[in-house]
Amino acid sequence: MGKLGFDTKAVHGDVLKEDIHKAIRYPIYAGVAFHFESAEDIEDAFAFRKPAHAYSRVTNPTVEAFERKMNGLEDGRAAVATASGMAAISNVFFNLLKQGENIVSANSLFGNTYSFFKKTLKNFGIETRFVDIDDLDQVREAINGKTRALFLETISNPKMNVPDITKIVEIAREKRMARDHGIAVIVDGTVTTPYLFKGKEFGVDLVVHSSTKLISGGATSIGGVIVDLGNCEWSGFPSLEDYKKLGELSFLARLRKEVYRDLGACMAPQIAFLQSLGLETLSLRVEKACKNTLELAGYLARHDKVIRVNYPGLPDSPFHALAKKQFNNRFGGVLTFELPDKQTSFTFLNHLKIIRRASNLGDNTTLIIHPASTLFQEYTMEEKETMDVSEGLIRLSVGIEDVEDLMEDIEQALHKI
Numbered sequence: 001m002g003k004l005g006f007d008t009k010a011v012h013g014d015v016l017k018e019d020i021h022k023a024i025r026y027p028i029y030a031g032v033a034f035h036f037e038s039a040e041d042i043e044d045a046f047a048f049r050k051p052a053h054a055y056s057r058v059t060n061p062t063v064e065a066f067e068r069k070m071n072g073l074e075d076g077r078a079a080v081a082t083a084s085g086m087a088a089i090s091n092v093f094f095n096l097l098k099q100g101e102n103i104v105s106a107n108s109l110f111g112n113t114y115s116f117f118k119k120t121l122k123n124f125g126i127e128t129r130f131v132d133i134d135d136l137d138q139v140r141e142a143i144n145g146k147t148r149a150l151f152l153e154t155i156s157n158p159k160m161n162v163p164d165i166t167k168i169v170e171i172a173r174e175k176r177m178a179r180d181h182g183i184a185v186i187v188d189g190t191v192t193t194p195y196l197f198k199g200k201e202f203g204v205d206l207v208v209h210s211s212t213k214l215i216s217g218g219a220t221s222i223g224g225v226i227v228d229l230g231n232c233e234w235s236g237f238p239s240l241e242d243y244k245k246l247g248e249l250s251f252l253a254r255l256r257k258e259v260y261r262d263l264g265a266c267m268a269p270q271i272a273f274l275q276s277l278g279l280e281t282l283s284l285r286v287e288k289a290c291k292n293t294l295e296l297a298g299y300l301a302r303h304d305k306v307i308r309v310n311y312p313g314l315p316d317s318p319f320h321a322l323a324k325k326q327f328n329n330r331f332g333g334v335l336t337f338e339l340p341d342k343q344t345s346f347t348f349l350n351h352l353k354i355i356r357r358a359s360n361l362g363d364n365t366t367l368i369i370h371p372a373s374t375l376f377q378e379y380t381m382e383e384k385e386t387m388d389v390s391e392g393l394i395r396l397s398v399g400i401e402d403v404e405d406l407m408e409d410i411e412q413a414l415h416k417i
């Protein structure tokens, strides 16, 4: 699609074949199976010799339209859409790892990803080495001959830290060359979306998104996507050995032909349609949410009842300069702030009138949650400390309402504490 701008690609997409009725919006192909002209054709399709849709758990035209649109926005090699963000993450690691290998990951992570690494993968003999991702020596030291991936989030919450992705990619590349083995840099870009963060330009190998959040159009459906950004040759990965002759396509080929097909966590065509529609307005919604968040962060930072605000958009954030460079001069739609203790936080939350108490982020509606008693309920005190989850911490996911109304709501609730 050449040099089209982000919004043009987000609206038009990149469909392989136009709809036979030339519908402006690519329709929902809700069927499961597809007819073939001959037995020879169906044989070719099963052998992946000729691309064709055969069964919707593996590929589907509507899902493909969404995948190609996402891939266009990331300037990647190709994308695979999944049933959820967690399905995207689990598919990536089941595809890339073998028993006895390990991954190095940031220790501040989305809770279910942390649990997937710490418990689920562990039972398959895969170790996760959790490090402070802002300490590059720790990252370097955690890597050994069995490390196949470095995993991080573009902005992790509730810590709101921003890893230096350029430097992390450099470490992976050094190790790749020195040891001649595969190490992929995998980034969860959910909170930044391709509108704020272009993984390809930073040398990232794979990006995963929970499209449930911003991409869906403001949290209207569950979905996920994996994009191979075209920066990795995929040599030196034992799990991809059987696909070696496909070279740079080996990651995607094993995924589609084996792991994604066999795990069965595919995206439904109805969801792909909704999420393609969501992408059309992505930049407008992200712009508004980022603007609102920056204003609220400044207001909260000046408020005498607020102890601390974590938001990379604030000039005194230790991550400000890095975030500015990495995220296209914007800082996302999530911030965290601290009140004195659990009781004041609860009183504050209970008095909000417009802002909703809910556990999601990236919604058009502003959502708020007390992480220590909810998202991190099952964590040990030590884990909560490592992740900076204090009893007075509050997470705010800012929507696209009028910021004055949000501010007024917060102001009246802060007066109650």
Ligand SMILES: *Cc1c(COP(=O)(O)O)cnc(C)c1O
Pocket: 084, 085, 086, 087, 110, 112, 113, 153, 188, 190, 191, 210, 211, 212, 213, 222, 223, 224, 361
């Ligand atoms: C929500 C989220 C996920 C998981 O996505 P689901 O679609 O809920 O499975 C993964 N990573 C991040 C950063 C998220 O916010």
